[in-house]
Amino acid sequence: MIDSILLVDDEDLFHLVFEDACSLLDMTLSLEALNSSDEAEKLFKQWFIEGPVEDRPQCVFVDLNIIGSSFDGIELIRKINYEYGNGVVIGIISSSDDSQEIEKAKEVGAQFWIIKSDEIEPRLEEFLKDYNNYVNKTQSFKVYK
Amino acid sequence: MIEITEHTRNVLLEVAKKKKIYVEGNFLKILKAPPGDVEFSNYLKVCKEKDSNARKKRLDVTKQVQAQNKELEQAAEQNETLMFDLKIALDQAEKAKEEAEKSKAEAEKLRDDAVEDLETLQKKSQFELVGRIVKIALIVILGVGVITTLLFAYTLISGQENPILESTWSNLFGILLTNSFSIVGTIMGVKYATGDKES
Numbered sequence: 247m248i249d250s251i252l253l254v255d256d257e258d259l260f261h262l263v264f265e266d267a268c269s270l271l272d273m274t275l276s277l278e279a280l281n282s283s284d285e286a287e288k289l290f291k292q293w294f295i296e297g298p299v300e301d302r303p304q305c306v307f308v309d310l311n312i313i314g315s316s317f318d319g320i321e322l323i324r325k326i327n328y329e330y331g332n333g334v335v336i337g338i339i340s341s342s343d344d345s346q347e348i349e350k351a352k353e354v355g356a357q358f359w360i361i362k363s364d365e366i367e368p369r370l371e372e373f374l375k376d377y378n379n380y381v382n383k384t385q386s387f388k389v390y391k
Numbered sequence: 392m393i394e395i396t397e398h399t400r401n402v403l404l405e406v407a408k409k410k411k412i413y414v415e416g417n418f419l420k421i422l423k424a425p426p427g428d429v430e431f432s433n434y435l436k437v438c439k440e441k442d443s444n445a446r447k448k449r450l451d452v453t454k455q456v457q458a459q460n461k462e463l464e465q466a467a468e469q470n471e472t473l474m475f476d477l478k479i480a481l482d483q484a485e486k487a488k489e490e491a492e493k494s495k496a497e498a499e500k501l502r503d504d505a506v507e508d509l510e511t512l513q514k515k516s517q518f519e520l521v522g523r524i525v526k527i528a529l530i531v532i533l534g535v536g537v538i539t540t541l542l543f544a545y546t547l548i549s550g551q552e553n554p555i556l557e558s559t560w561s562n563l564f565g566i567l568l569t570n571s572f573s574i575v576g577t578i579m580g581v582k583y584a585t586g587d588k589e590s
Contacts, residue, residue, distance in 0.1 A: 247420075259457050266450035270443060275417050364454060 248377060250276040252303035254286045254322065255339070256313040260362070264307070264339075267367050273374055278303065283315040283322040287330075294330040303334060305377070307360070310340035310347060320347065324354035335380040343391070352387050360390040392423040400431050407434060415442040521578055532571045539563050 251274045253264055261279040268274050280286050286308070293302050306326065308319035317325075323336055337358035338351050348359050357380050360369050369390040379385030395403075406412045414422065419439055424432035543560040546553050 259453055259460065262453045263450060263457065266446040266453065269417070269446050270450065272420065275420055277417075364458065 247272055248274045248305050250274060250301070250303045252286065252306045253277065253279040254283055254306065254312060254319065255279065255309040256281050263366065267370055271367060271371055271374060273370060281314070283312045283317055283319065286322055287325055290326050290330040305335040307337065307339040310338055310342050320350050320354055323351065323356050327355035335377065348389060357385065358388050358390065393421050394423050394425055404430065404434055413438045413441050415445070521581065525578060528574050532567050536564060536567055
């Protein structure tokens with residue numbers, strides 16, 4: 247089980263879906279959902295300045311196109327990986343399966359790409375199986391279709 | 392994992408029994424029944440079952456709403472496309488209408504030009520006809536005048552004066568003169584009348 251997860255997605259309804267799916271899969275103890283990449287960046291910036299804190303997430307799921315944000319999910323991953331070096335397990339969760347975007351995400355250090363669909367649970371279940379390998383950095387980039 | 396105290400355990404079981412209120416959410420995941428406490432273990436099982444059922448129900452509903460939202464978005468996109476097509480069709484129709492109006496105006500202009508040409512042609516032929524009539528009339532007037540004058544001059548020169556010829560010449564000359572003025576007056580009148588119609 248993952249202690250804490252952060253979801254960054256502009257769609258409130260998906261927050262509920264994700265929360266329930268995670269709960270049913272016993273995936274996490276704590277889930278925080280944010281609507282914009284700016285808010286997420288602010289948090290990571292704060293953690294970077296203040297040092298390690300207990301409540302920071304272990305795993306981050308970022309939507310690709312976050313409406314109402316200054317930058318997209320790929321840029322957020324780049325910032326978290328290269329500017330605020332937190333070493334969290336981080337990847338994209340999006341309805342898109344655009345290969346160019348997937349490549350871009352890989353380049354900025356995303357570890358996985360989960361494609362949103364009506365049946366998200368099987369993908370999250372598969373992800374959960376691989377989670378420890380992501381933490382150990384032994385799992386190569388994977389797309390959950 | 393949290394092992395709860397005897398008091399808390401009893402309170403939780405009591406609340407569940409009397410008020411049907413159960414622990415739910417992620418807090419359940421960190422609660423642990425003391426070893427050998429079957430009653431509390433069963434309570435936690437019921438709590439988890441209830442929580443799981445509630446979440447499944449909510450997940451189904453949110454998924455349905457998501458699907459409906461998706462359909463609505465697609466319908467909105469289709470509507471937008473239709474509106475766009477409609478706008479294009481409307482623009483084309485307006486363009487066609489403008490072109491038709493332009494063609495109509497051109498056709499009307501051509502018709503007006505043709506009518507004008509026809510009128511000019513008619514006037515020209517009328518004018519030529521009038522000119523010819525005037526010419527012939529003048530020739531006749533002059534011819535008759537010259538002939539009678541020559542005849543009258545011949546009688547005067549040859550000494551064969553004839554009172555009938557004299558009176559005929561003077562009458563004829565008077566009549567011809569009057570008629571010629573009458574013809575000129577008629578022509579002027581016709582010309583004036585035609586000019587009025589034009590204006």
